[in-house]
Amino acid sequence: MAGELRDWDIVSGVGITALGVAAARAVETSRPDPLVRDPYAADFVRAAESPVPMPTRAEEVDDDEYQWSIMSVFLGLRSRFLDEYLRDCVDTAGIRQVVVLAAGLDSRAFRLEWPEDTTVYEVDQPRVLEFKDEVLRRSGAEARCERRAVPVDLRDDWATALRDAGFDPKAPTAWLAEGLIMYLPEEVAERLLTTVHAHSEPGSAIAVEYMPGVRSALADSAAATLAERTGIDITSLLPDADYDPHVRLGELGWSVDEVTVAELAQRYGRTFDDEVSELAGNGRYLTARKR
Ligand SMILES: C[S@@+](CC[C@H](N)C(=O)[O-])C[C@H]1O[C@@H](n2cnc3c(N)ncnc32)[C@H](O)[C@@H]1O
Numbered sequence: 001m002a003g004e005l006r007d008w009d010i011v012s013g014v015g016i017t018a019l020g021v022a023a024a025r026a027v028e029t030s031r032p033d034p035l036v037r038d039p040y041a042a043d044f045v046r047a048a049e050s051p052v053p054m055p056t057r058a059e060e061v062d063d064d065e066y067q068w069s070i071m072s073v074f075l076g077l078r079s080r081f082l083d084e085y086l087r088d089c090v091d092t093a094g095i096r097q098v099v100v101l102a103a104g105l106d107s108r109a110f111r112l113e114w115p116e117d118t119t120v121y122e123v124d125q126p127r128v129l130e131f132k133d134e135v136l137r138r139s140g141a142e143a144r145c146e147r148r149a150v151p152v153d154l155r156d157d158w159a160t161a162l163r164d165a166g167f168d169p170k171a172p173t174a175w176l177a178e179g180l181i182m183y184l185p186e187e188v189a190e191r192l193l194t195t196v197h198a199h200s201e202p203g204s205a206i207a208v209e210y211m212p213g214v215r216s217a218l219a220d221s222a223a224a225t226l227a228e229r230t231g232i233d234i235t236s237l238l239p240d241a242d243y244d245p246h247v248r249l250g251e252l253g254w255s256v257d258e259v260t261v262a263e264l265a266q267r268y269g270r271t272f273d274d275e276v277s278e279l280a281g282n283g284r285y286l287t288a289r290k291r
Helices: 015-029 041-047 063-091 126-139 158-164 186-198 214-219 221-229 245-251 261-267 274-279
Strands: 097-101 119-124 146-151 173-177 205-210 254-260 284-290
Touching: 015 041, 015 063, 015 126, 041 126, 063 097, 063 173, 063 205, 063 221, 063 261, 063 284, 119 126, 119 158, 126 146, 146 158, 158 186, 186 245, 205 245, 214 221, 245 254, 245 284, 254 261, 261 284
Parallel strands: 097 119, 097 173, 119 146, 173 205
Antiparallel strands: 205 284, 254 284
């Protein structure tokens, strides 16, 4: 992964995956009936000096660049579902403390409506968050909640950094791990979940994206071609592990639900062609509640 690298910025290591998903959100945002409206995504892509070209609008994506069309559908589904998860945590469950693990260029603190007393913590590598803050500052973006950046490596003692930033372990929390767990070696993923568990009051919630068998899916020719076409060497960033957060959270006593990307496509009225199904159709989103 990310594995051996100690740190990275927005155009290197696993950092560039955050830029890639921002590009896909920008393309989806530019469509007439988008599943996500992320007004900052294009700013990030334009500001970064990416070694691989990335689009910001659907018009820039021609037939030769079908990988970005597919990615934008995938990111649209994922963003919409996880936006709804957070909405539900705040509106229905009354949670006011949110922790976005590996926030990357996630702009939810700026683009979603939050109750006034909500605090959103964004955890990621220092140079990724520095880039993000600089672009948002130049765009004149204003957070719609109390937003706190927590620059730390998730392989280190991130819980102390989170508490130092003001996190209250006695308050119920909505955790989000989007586009993260597949990049972590098994022992880091395990430590991440048990740390979340230890810092979660009953009533806390978590959403985790995971992709069983993603490495073997990427060994398949159509999926491999699709991934290669993004210009990001995704396979080299994935550890040789298949951590199952669903089973683990169940063992820790959380009640767990799950939905597949294919089910989301049906729910939100998008079609998936075969290539997407091979690569992303196996993707899953679990949502869990601590009893
Ligand atoms: C695919 S991006 C997802 C970003 C964001 N969650 C989203 O969906 O837009 C992966 C993110 O994980 C972060 N990440 C991966 N391993 C990490 C680690 N050990 N410590 C901190 N951040 C990490 C990267 O810096 C990157 O921002």
